[in-house]
Amino acid sequence: MKRKLLFLLALIVAACPLKADEGMWLPALISQRIADMQAKGFKLSAEDVYSVNQASLKDAVVLFGSGCTGELVSDQGLLFTNHHCGYSQIQQHSSVEHDYLKDGFWAMSRSEELPNKGLTVSFLERMEDVTAAVLKGYKSKMTEEERSALVRKNSDALVKAATAEGKGLRASVEALYYGNQYFLFVYRVYRDVRLVGAPPSSIGKFGGDTDNWMWPRHTGDFSIFRVYADKDNNPADYSPENVPYRPKKFFKVSRAGVKDGDFTFVYGCPGSTKEYVTSDDVRYVGEISDPQKIALRTLRLDIIKKYMAQSQAVRIQYSSKAASVSNAWKKWQGEAKGIAKMKTVAEKKAYEARFRQWAKGTRYDGLLEKLEALYAEREPYYRAYEYYTEAARPTELLQLASNVRSRLDDKAAKDDYVESFFKDYYQPIDEEVFAVLMKAFGEQLSPDFQPAYYKEQMRAYGSAEAWRDDLFAKTLFTDKEKVLALTAADREKVAGDPAVKLYDAFYQWYYNDLRPVINRTGNEINLAYRDYMQGQMEFEPDKAFYPDANLTLRVAYGHVAGYEPADATWYRPVSTLKGIIQKDNPEIFDYNIPQTLRDIYAEGGHDDQPVCFLATNHTSGGNSGSPVINADGNLIGINFDRVWEGTMSDIVFDPDVCRNISLDIRYLLFNIEYIGHAGYLFDEMVFAD
Numbered sequence: 001m002k003r004k005l006l007f008l009l010a011l012i013v014a015a016c017p018l019k020a021d022e023g024m025w026l027p028a029l030i031s032q033r034i035a036d037m038q039a040k041g042f043k044l045s046a047e048d049v050y051s052v053n054q055a056s057l058k059d060a061v062v063l064f065g066s067g068c069t070g071e072l073v074s075d076q077g078l079l080f081t082n083h084h085c086g087y088s089q090i091q092q093h094s095s096v097e098h099d100y101l102k103d104g105f106w107a108m109s110r111s112e113e114l115p116n117k118g119l120t121v122s123f124l125e126r127m128e129d130v131t132a133a134v135l136k137g138y139k140s141k142m143t144e145e146e147r148s149a150l151v152r153k154n155s156d157a158l159v160k161a162a163t164a165e166g167k168g169l170r171a172s173v174e175a176l177y178y179g180n181q182y183f184l185f186v187y188r189v190y191r192d193v194r195l196v197g198a199p200p201s202s203i204g205k206f207g208g209d210t211d212n213w214m215w216p217r218h219t220g221d222f223s224i225f226r227v228y229a230d231k232d233n234n235p236a237d238y239s240p241e242n243v244p245y246r247p248k249k250f251f252k253v254s255r256a257g258v259k260d261g262d263f264t265f266v267y268g269c270p271g272s273t274k275e276y277v278t279s280d281d282v283r284y285v286g287e288i289s290d291p292q293k294i295a296l297r298t299l300r301l302d303i304i305k306k307y308m309a310q311s312q313a314v315r316i317q318y319s320s321k322a323a324s325v326s327n328a329w330k331k332w333q334g335e336a337k338g339i340a341k342m343k344t345v346a347e348k349k350a351y352e353a354r355f356r357q358w359a360k361g362t363r364y365d366g367l368l369e370k371l372e373a374l375y376a377e378r379e380p381y382y383r384a385y386e387y388y389t390e391a392a393r394p395t396e397l398l399q400l401a402s403n404v405r406s407r408l409d410d411k412a413a414k415d416d417y418v419e420s421f422f423k424d425y426y427q428p429i430d431e432e433v434f435a436v437l438m439k440a441f442g443e444q445l446s447p448d449f450q451p452a453y454y455k456e457q458m459r460a461y462g463s464a465e466a467w468r469d470d471l472f473a474k475t476l477f478t479d480k481e482k483v484l485a486l487t488a489a490d491r492e493k494v495a496g497d498p499a500v501k502l503y504d505a506f507y508q509w510y511y512n513d514l515r516p517v518i519n520r521t522g523n524e525i526n527l528a529y530r531d532y533m534q535g536q537m538e539f540e541p542d543k544a545f546y547p548d549a550n551l552t553l554r555v556a557y558g559h560v561a562g563y564e565p566a567d568a569t570w571y572r573p574v575s576t577l578k579g580i581i582q583k584d585n586p587e588i589f590d591y592n593i594p595q596t597l598r599d600i601y602a603e604g605g606h607d608d609q610p611v612c613f614l615a616t617n618h619t620s621g622g623n624s625g626s627p628v629i630n631a632d633g634n635l636i637g638i639n640f641d642r643v644w645e646g647t648m649s650d651i652v653f654d655p656d657v658c659r660n661i662s663l664d665i666r667y668l669l670f671n672i673e674y675i676g677h678a679g680y681l682f683d684e685m686v687f688a689d
């Protein structure tokens with residue numbers, strides 16, 4: 001009982017002020033933070049932020065698709081999110097005749113808005129602490145398996161009861177603090193969401209991968225959608241009969257602008273963080289995982305970039321692939337550097353020494369030793385697993401072989417896939433990547449952990465290059481016509497292909513040799529963290545804890561601020577159109593702005609047009625598209641990135657350099673007016689000032 005009480009106490013003292021702007025707080029518990037928020041400038045109440053009794057700001061925020069955030073900005077379902085969040089929808093509607101990615105898209109009336117199959121937005125109806133209900137029937141004698149079964153059974157019952165009404169309701173029970181607390185989240189999911197507007201990519205993706213994760217930033221990273229409902233305002237499949245959704249709440253737009261020090265509040269769905277792990281975990285991330293993954297991706301990116309620079313066609317084929325490879329690659333660099341700079345491993349070690357001392361004679365005694373042993377056991381397997389994902393899997397030929405095999409029974413689906421694969425395939429890149437990564441695999445991964453098949457091939461061929469030449473000469477998968485001709489009758493032929501064999505050899509190695517240990521130790525580590533989390537809360541009863549991100553709705557508050565990226569350098573927090581013009585260069589793809597933007601600028605008067613701004617909000621992947629709100633609760637921006645020097649904030653937050661990057665809402669308005677000529681959209685928006 002005492003333990004429970006202490007745990008509750010730890011949650012309650014979450015009311016204590018935290019020194020910096022660190023934290024992603026649960027909206028339903030925001031009353032514990034509201035005094036601190038108000039002290040920092042926020043003018044609204046806890047009920048204004050989150051309420052189940054009245055419309056509150058949370059009703060204007062949605063999970064957009066399955067990995068971004070969006071916000072409602074009119075009483076007619078108008079929604080803003082990022083360009084990179086709506087990218088695949090914009091792309092799906094694009095063709096040679098209508099290249100909306102390149103030229104942008106603007107519906108000039110409701111009838112021109114474009115429906116998007118599969119796209120949903122989820123409104124949070126309510127969230128609720130259901131720990132007691134989830135653990136109902138729990139006895140301390142239970143094994144972990146019995147406990148899990150009980151948690152599952154009770155959770156299923158809660159979800160069923162919460163969604164009984166139907167009407168697009170979806171619910172899930174999420175474990176917080178490694179299963180010390182459980183929350184029920186009930187969403188209403190709308191599935192008729194139409195594209196209203198998007199700037200040309202040369203604005204929406206301005207700066208491309210060159211500027212990604214960087215400041216100064218000038219990306220107009222927004223797209224505009226509209227949520228539709230049936231006549232009763234309930235979710236419905238797409239139908240021309242549907243009408244714009246009438247939200248309980250939408251954001252008023254502020255045109256007053258931001259300045260250094262202004263209060264900022266990001267309301268959105270961060271995906272995943274791990275702030276409470278041990279020094280071993282952090283050491284692995286910062287000293288092993290990030291560096292090895294960065295090195296493997298550098299090899300791959302260098303090859304891709306070399307060919308992209310040689311040919312316009314290859315640049316188009318590989319730009320999206322290169323973007324996704326380089327996004328995490330750049331983030332990891334900031335993360336590893338940040339962990340080192342913050343001395344997080346040493347800090348955590350010192351903390352653990354104090355914890356150990358305190359834990360003597362308590363139920364937490366020996367816990368850290370247990371975690372240490374589990375990490376030590378897992379490490380070589382996990383390391384090998386990362387060579388599996390970053391060196392063995394990237395060869396596109398192997399992906400093609402496997403995906404074709406699994407579609408052999410459905411010729412149309414297979415052929416569709418094959419067409420789209422070859423549209424963006426450039427074999428010389430794949431060949432070079434294969435040889436370089438296979439060489440690195442052999443040189444860097446301990447032979448004890450290399451699969452037998454790999455070692456046999458390398459021995460037989462003598463070099464990765466010779467192996468590559470033979471593989472690409474013998475496989476049928478380099479020949480599009482042959483791949484298209486395959487049918488269900490060719491299963492045996494496919495099974496005998498060297499690309500399929502190689503794919504399987506790697507997969508079986510992962511499945512049989514690595515996965516069992518990784519899964520078992522992973523489960524045991526998680527379990528130990530349930531105790532360690534509780535232990536940390538008891539050990540530091542005055543500290544304000546927030547649960548790690550898990551794509552559920554969170555509040556992060558901070559203020560507009562620049563930072564010092566390097567000695568003698570200060571980054572000011574607001575960028576302007578002038579900076580876009582300074583970067584503009586028709587020769588450089590990432591910086592080649594549309595002529596209309598040059599013309600508008602040349603007319604004069606737009607020098608100081610704000611574009612992006614920096615703030616200290618604690619955000620993560622998934623916060624893309626999140627509304628950035630001012631002290632009055634009005635919309636001032638849309639979150640879309642962090643600065644790379646601060647990406648270790650998923651593990652440790654450094655108030656000096658952790659900054660989120662937002663689009664200034666006034667640049668979005670500028671685009672609607674001057675680029676889209678869609679000023680009619682202003683009529684349904686409400687301007688606060």
Ligand code: ARG
Nearest residue numbers: 084208209212213323327641
């Ligand atoms: N870094 C941002 C995020 O993590 C933006 C990514 C999209 N932009 C890009 N240039 N790849 O999602």
Ligand code: GLU
Nearest residue numbers: 620621622623624641642
């Ligand atoms: N661009 C990221 C996203 O798509 C946000 C950047 C980050 O903070 O990780 O969610």
